[in-house]
Amino acid sequence: MPEARSRDRAETEKAIVSAAKSLIAKRGFQNFGVNALAREAGCDKQLIYRYFDGLEGVVDAIGEDLTSWVRDRLRPLLALGESRSYPELMERLALGLLQAYRDDPLMKKLKAWEFAEPSPQLARITAMRAKGLAVWMHEARGAIEIPKDVDAPAINALIIAAIENIVLTAATSETAYGMSMSSESDWERVRKAIKLIIQSVYVK
Amino acid sequence: MPEARSRDRAETEKAIVSAAKSLIAKRGFQNFGVNALAREAGCDKQLIYRYFDGLEGVVDAIGEDLTSWVRDRLRPLLALGESRSYPELMERLALGLLQAYRDDPLMKKLKAWEFAEPSPQLARITAMRAKGLAVWMHEARGAIEIPKDVDAPAINALIIAAIENIVLTAATSETAYGMSMSSESDWERVRKAIKLIIQSVYVK
DNA sequence: TACAGATATCACCGCGCAGTGACATCCACA
DNA sequence: TGTGGATGTCACTGCGCGGTGATATCTGTA
Secondary structure, three states: OOOOOOOOHHHHHHHHHHHHHHHHHHHOOOOOOHHHHHHHHOOOHHHHHHHHOOHHHHHHHHHHHOHHHHHHHHHHHHOOOOOOOHHHHHHHHHHHHHHHHHOOHHHHHHHHHHHHOOOHHHHHHHHHHHHHHHHHHHHHHHHOOOOOOOOHHHHHHHHHHHHHHHHHHHHHOOEEOOEEOOOHHHHHHHHHHHHHHHHHHHHO | OOOOOOOOHHHHHHHHHHHHHHHHHHHOOOOOOHHHHHHHHOOOHHHHHHHHOOHHHHHHHHHHHOHHHHHHHHHHHHOOOOOOOHHHHHHHHHHHHHHHHHOOHHHHHHHHHHHHOOOHHHHHHHHHHHHHHHHHHHHHHHHOOOOOOOOHHHHHHHHHHHHHHHHHHHHHOOEEOOEEOOOHHHHHHHHHHHHHHHHHHHHO
């Protein structure tokens, strides 16, 4: 919420998108409406209609704004020049994703939103995120050998799905599927388990 | 929606709970309100307040009504007398859970609901479900040997988390984490991957 | 039959929401 | 200087919601 109150359309639009992100991150998509957003952005709701054609447009803008998410968060984990083995790369990706996801309330809320009421816009945001992963997996497949009898995309999908679910569940509950998830040592347990799965599946 | 329109309180209550379940299963928790519920149940909303003290009471009733879920769906998978190895049991549990979950729109919506706006009642429903699993795992641990260096609860939590997420994602999208999830053969791929993970982790 | 209590219905309130038309203000440029 | 368009504000409508008090209707029982 910078000043921005100076007849500067670009600045106002930024303020609105920024307010939307913070509002969703804080409050979730419930209570996310035109009135609440205008209040948070400190502008009149009319501007939301004028500049974004309503809430959907704002969500789209968030999506575009989030294009950098994969790049910023994931690329560093992947582009390491000294690529070791495939399982090692996958491990790095999985643990990095776990951490990035854990630290990002907005992403968690968006995911919950998508589960709750699927919409094309939300789907697009998620798809974009997934695409980053897919691209990397494809590249890595070319570069490094994988055991022939392993359906790597399916395995990886399961691993990432597990990570997302655990993070989401832990965000709203003290326990997840019987595991206490309240302290950092619990997360260490999860990390160890992820490593074990990857090692077991890929190095046999 | 049976007849039920005959001054029979018990029957009316059943109609309300039943309507609530079907409404949530169909429409999700969005648009789940007193007015909509009364409409669906074919009664006046006042009765919802009188008999259940409002929506929360209805959700509680659903929870109690769902006590049978774990028992009905999971017990058959677990209580097989000729218990083979631990991984075999776990495999049976995982695949059974996948199928049961896939066939149960209500459960999916409830899970999404919990992610979206955590509430004590929803948490209770989920906890109940988790408890069934936990109990079983505890029993199984006593009965059958597990590799010493494997944190079975953590591994199992991840596996179940993956399953739930994949099912939830596939329910609202054609793809999940890069995998197409539109045909039954895709599900077969998932099942194979689950089996592979369990085998790899537990039988080394 | 008459009545008490359980059951069901109805009418209504206040609220916050999404959306819009009309108006105010500012500024670039003629 | 003044005027048109961009930017921002305001007031209002209509709607569905959650919630509640008053009322109607049925039924067992005295």
